[in-house]
Amino acid sequence: MSEVTRISKIILQVICQLFWLSALMVGLGGIYLMLNYRQTGLLFQNIAIILPAILALVSAAVLLSAGMIGCWVSIRDSAGLQALFVYLLLIVFCLQATAATLSYVNIGKVHSEFEPFWNKFQKYTGHSQDPDSNAVDAVQEKFQCCGVYNYTDWLDTSWFNRTGAIQVPHSCCNTTFHNCNGTLEQPEFLYLKGCQVKLEDAWIFVLHLIIFSSGAIAAVLIVGLISVAKLMRDEPLQEYQVLDRDMIS
Template sequence: MTDRRRNILKTLLLCLSQFQWLVGMIVGLAGLYLWVMFRRSSLFFSSSSYMLPVYFTLATGALLLFTGFLGSWVFTRDSTCLQGLFVYLLVMVFCLGSTASALVVHQSINLDTEVHPLSGVFQNYTGSSQDPNSRAVDILQESMECCGVQNYTDWLDTSWFIHSGGYALPLSCCNTTFTNCTGTVFLPDQFYQTACHQKIRTVFRFILLDIIVVMFASVFLEQVILLVITTQLMREPQDQHYQSLRD
């Protein structure tokens, strides 16, 4: 009966460890995607603290992958030392995940204040492809399909618009469905109608909240189950092999 119970626990450990590989890849890819998005939009954030949840998320994903591999290895061996190391790493994953989740919650709450410099970046737009500030604005409007801070009329008050003749907006404001768009202010229907400030908030909050869901629903719950299974395995007596004695 004990052997059967032990085999069931080891099978559950193997299945959950392999599932942890998948969870680790999801968390790692989410952190990587968040890192790319933040780096691309770094000019639009007031401080570098927004990168903290990214680093903790990437660290959690890497540790999840390693513990998934270790859990599969523990399945093939009855080593109390390996099982103890596995439990220690599970606690580390839980701590990292908790820290990352707390930072993500804090970041999503303060997202409005973090994107406060957006107006200043648009005001410094020069239209030159060699200018990192201008290139970042064009990439933002094209990739997020938005125009202006609150709407396209924000461009009418910028120094670039006034000095360029007051006729056209940047081509990055053009909706790609209008192939003949030249940026003229007389055809505003051809511009993206979504505000960039709103789009940044929506996109980043969606990504941040997704990470929270993954952390709580997958990581935390799975770590608790793995901890219970591993501690039960450590408490179960190992198989004893008896040999008959002959004179």
């Protein structure tokens, strides 16, 4: 084994470790978006906003597979494994490029996706069987917020009037104050920030994470392709010879 080949195999092993780390990072980003959508999906107009998350999860699975096969390639000289490794890297590159493009497009659509947010507050009933009410409560509890822009948004809702115009939902209560019951007599017990900005910032952060991680993964993919290309070039060609009839018989 030449020194250059040995170095290529060492680099490939390091690249495979980076693949696993990248798969973890991308997979966590995709899972985070999917969990957020599961809790707040009723607030979105278009389900296509979770496509980057789906592609990120698929990319993570393919990256894990590519990392395992790459480790085998760095140990065994197999043309078949090398070809499979290259195909997986190309698939990951296409998936990440698509996920990054969709994330970039969706960043500009996040605000418009949450424009109907106010309508969910207007339809709030407080009943546990009401999906819209559950979605509003889930958002306020998860992101520690109250109202669209602040807690005063509840003052213009029909639900607030039905309660006698004295309190907001308990999901607005700051959990650090255990005696909070949602009344407006002590507004300092409520979350002061609105939900829309927090929700938008959370989605935009993860979409940016997918974009930046796609760029980093693309750089790692290029190094991996160069390393395996070097191994494939150094692979000795199979020697062929013409068999005599006597040898066949």
